[in-house]
Amino acid sequence: MNAKVFTRSAVAIAVAVALSAGYVAGRRNVPPPQVITPAQAAMMPAEAAAKTGIPDFSGLVETYGPAVVNISARHIVKQSAERGGEQQLPIDPSDPFYQFFKHFYGNIPGDGGDGGGDSDEPSTSLGSGFIISPDGYILTNAHVIDGANVITVKLTDKREYRARVVGSDKQSDVAVLKIDAKNLPVVKIGDPRQSKVGQWVVAIGSPYGFDNTVTSGIISAKSRSLPDENYTPFIQTDVPVNPGNSGGPLFNLEGEVIGINSMIYSQTGGFQGLSFAIPIDEAMKVKDDIVKTGHVSRGRLGVAVQSMNQTLADSFGMATPDGALVSSVDPGGPAAKAGLQPGDVILAVNGQAIDDSTDLPSLIAGMKPGTKADVQIWRDKAKKDVGVTIGQLSDTTEASNGNTPAQMQGRLGVAVRPLTPQEKSNSSLTHGLYVEQSSGAAENAGIQPGDVILAVNGRPVSSAQQLAQMVAQAGNSIALLIQRDDAQIFVPVDLG
Secondary structure (H helix, E strand, C coil), rough: CCCHCCCCCCHHHHHHHHHHHHHHHHHCCCCCCCCHHHHHHHHHHHHCCCCCCCCCCCCHHHHHHHHEEEEEEEEEEEECCCCCCCCCCCCCCCCHHHHHHHCCCCCCCCCCCCCCCCCCEEEEEEEEEEEECCCCEEECHHHCCCEEEEEEEEEECCCCEECCEEEECCCCCCCEEHHHCEEEEEEECHHHCHHHHHHHHCCCCCCHHHCCCEEEEEEEEEEEECCCEEEEEEEEEEECCCCCCCCCCEECCCEEEEEEEEEEEECCCCCCCEEEEHHHHHHHHHHHHHHHHHHCCCCCCCEEEEEHHHHHHHCCCCCCCCCEEEEEEEECCCHHHHHCCCEEEEEEEEEECCCCCCHHHHHCCCCCCCCCCEEEECCCCCCCCCCCCEEECCCCCCCCCCCCCEEEECCCCCEEEEECCCHHHHCCCCCCEEEECCHHHHHHHHCCCCHHHHHEEEEECCCHHHHHHHHHCCEEEEEEEECCCCCEEEEEECCC
């Protein structure tokens, strides 16, 4: 079937309807037919939605669809007998977020693998992108073109170009391509901060290689934090996206791009109502750095943070669980030099409130290294201001048993002992109590054998007697700072 049959022009339809109305009117005086410009057509979805509750996306697609491109990336990949040609996963397959690795572009794991030993074989992955300047700059996802030997960009009018990679940033999953062409159609960049949960959005891309496929849905959530994605506050939508949509634009009803479709959550590899887009303002910052300097510059504070909850807030004497709780501070880092400590709760940076821990990484990363920042913290049941000089972000064991007897803490429900000198050396700790048994309140809170208790309500602890005294003086809840493997986290414990 001729593909043109499926292509409807909102402009042509509007003109035809107007002319038809004039013909029926006969001799009556009728106004001349109104011609709808492309800019007006792009506004039609919002107007239609306002009048009927059902948006019409045809004007948007006609106006900005030509700026969406298909990207074919040819790779030389090493197939292995052990994995049967499957791409190495970034996370454990047993993890519920297993399917995040897919990033929905077409190189399906196992496809083409024969399990017959290691060999170099070509493979092609499909993705999407969109043109942001008439002279050929294109945005897409970094994972779409990662490791590609040849990148081909195909436009909706079937023109094809060989693209070069201007730069790629894996941390944000944004890549900038360039093709040698002029007077190209471009998208209009919007402001995702003005978007609201529940608003209609549209995706255009090449799922499974079907070029310029249009799907729609609503914004499900904003500033969504995802595993291993520390610096991007994703826009979550229920727009149907599938392998090949990755790197394509997410439009609002005004025809503005507010995001780059980047990830899906799926247990099958297909659409399940959970898709995630990189906010376009974050992507444009990356693009500007790449084009100007060839690399991305990010700020660094040098802390690990976790979200607050009401139990933790009660433990620190806070009325509401706002802010980002500092669980560890990098030795020698900007935060350490400024005097920040584990147990501090970061409430604001330069006057911008930190409602949750997910707000902090992207905010700090967006600051220029070397700049001064006023950090408001909560410490010792009071607000304090700390001046920090932002640093430069680089691109990129369980304690052994000792011989000291453990001492049981009845109300808390843990058997603990001091760390041995060897354990302190191995874990780079100066103090702490090794948990040998856990029961009662501690077990209910998730404390487990092998954890090292470092502090109670922000106060360091180094002996079982000191721990017992702190617990006895506490109210109905405490916050334990523990080290588990190589990470430090605060655990709220309800003592009842």
